Amino acid sequence: xSVNTGLAAVSDxxxxxxxxxxxxALLAYAGDFAYGRRTRTATxxxxxxxxxxxVGARGAAPDAAAAEVAxxxxxxxxxxxxxxxxGDADAVSPGGLEKGQQRPGPLLRVxxxxxxxxxxxxxTGVITRSIAVDRVPWGDMYEFVVTLTLVTVLFFIAVxxxxxxxxxxxxxxxxxxxxxxxxxxxxxxxxxxxxxxxxSYWLAIHVAAMTLATGIFFxxxxxxxxxxxxxxxxxxxxxxxxxxxxxxxxxxxxPEALDRLCYRTVVFGFPIWxxxxxxxxxxxxxxxxxYWGWDPVETWAFIxxxxxxxxxxxxxxxxxxxxxxxxxxxxxFACLLFNILVVQTFITGLHSYAGLG
Numbered sequence: 001x002s003v004n005t006g007l008a009a010v011s012d013x014x015x016x017x018x019x020x021x022x023x024x025a026l027l028a029y030a031g032d033f034a035y036g037r038r039t040r041t042a043t044x045x046x047x048x049x050x051x052x053x054x055v056g057a058r059g060a061a062p063d064a065a066a067a068e069v070a071x072x073x074x075x076x077x078x079x080x081x082x083x084x085x086x087g088d089a090d091a092v093s094p095g096g097l098e099k100g101q102q103r104p105g106p107l108l109r110v111x112x113x114x115x116x117x118x119x120x121x122x123x124t125g126v127i128t129r130s131i132a133v134d135r136v137p138w139g140d141m142y143e144f145v146v147t148l149t150l151v152t153v154l155f156f157i158a159v160x161x162x163x164x165x166x167x168x169x170x171x172x173x174x175x176x177x178x179x180x181x182x183x184x185x186x187x188x189x190x191x192x193x194x195x196x197x198x199x200s201y202w203l204a205i206h207v208a209a210m211t212l213a214t215g216i217f218f219x220x221x222x223x224x225x226x227x228x229x230x231x232x233x234x235x236x237x238x239x240x241x242x243x244x245x246x247x248x249x250x251x252x253x254x255p256e257a258l259d260r261l262c263y264r265t266v267v268f269g270f271p272i273w274x275x276x277x278x279x280x281x282x283x284x285x286x287x288x289x290x291y292w293g294w295d296p297v298e299t300w301a302f303i304x305x306x307x308x309x310x311x312x313x314x315x316x317x318x319x320x321x322x323x324x325x326x327x328x329x330x331x332x333f334a335c336l337l338f339n340i341l342v343v344q345t346f347i348t349g350l351h352s353y354a355g356l357g
Contacts, residue, residue, distance in 0.1 A: 012188075015125035015146060016184055019184060021114055021117055022118045028110045111169060115160075115173060118173070136203060138203075141189065145183040175222050206276055206283050207276075209279060213273035213276055214336060218333070221333035223265065224326045224330045230255045274305065296347045300335060
């Protein structure tokens with residue numbers, strides 16, 4: 001199989017442009033945090049509320065009851081306290097992600113547009129790489145990282161559109177920019193043919209599933225880290241050690257909403273990871289004559305599966321939420337990263353996918 005070196009060079013340049021665009025998006029998100037203001041829609045009451053905004057839904061009935069009492073007694077009901085502090089009318093309610101009640105300001109709209117442009121450029125780079133090598137674009141470690149970061153951005157865009165989680169783009173685009181930049185500089189591998197062990201249709205199935213799940217877990221890990229900082233800030237505000245509505249936290253969703261979004265993200269990615277492991281076992285049987293041989297990559301993929309299973313089990317049976325659940329989820333992603341960055345790079349095993357070349 002010949003490699004189209006010219007098209008491969010185009011892919012490299014396009015992906016570098018994507019890094020630049022993500023960097024500009026990051027700056028725009030940061031600028032909105034620092035200087036931007038979100039404006040409310042004209043009729044917020046008529047807008048649908050996301051199921052993640054549980055506080056708003058639960059607070060509707062008491063407010064209505066208070067209005068009835070006030071009308072019967074002639075008293076003026078007290079205005080509800082502004083959550084988020086600082087008396088800022090555009091502060092985000094710490095109860096959850098609000099859908100449809102806020103619209104992004106100018107800087108945030110620029111950041112969102114750059115995120116879309118970066119994703120389109122990123123996708124173009126992945127497709128041109130695939131055409132240049134005439135196969136799926138995840139035949140080596142470099143291609144794997146480039147593709148999984150694309151999945152991360154696309155999945156986040158879906159979450160952003162579904163739940164109006166605009167401001168979380170600061171953290172996701174920042175993480176993707178760093179990962180893609182390292183892929184382009186540290187682990188870059190020139191376009192080339194596949195090693196013999198990977199010439200199977202299972203490459204398109206098994207590695208595609210693992211790439212998709214890794215990109216989803218990437219988003220969950222970022223959300224988990226943001227949750228930990230937000231939860232700590234909320235506790236400090238409750239203890240009177242921090243002013244409410246301070247700095248970056250004024251625009252972030254509340255910890256409860258982030259906790260639920262982390263959980264839903266892992267629930268979505270876990271079956272895909274499970275499917276990928278099963279496909280890998282079938283491929284191993286065809287290639288090596290056994291379904292499981294405790295190869296280092298297989299072992300750490302299974303360890304990652306166990307940790308995420310513990311996360312889901314702890315929430316479903318023990319009712320673990322908050323910090324404990326976040327720590328388990330982040331530990332699962334740490335195991336996944338260890339498999340990618342250490343096991344597949346420095347530990348010799350049967351997986352020819354390991355290594356930088």
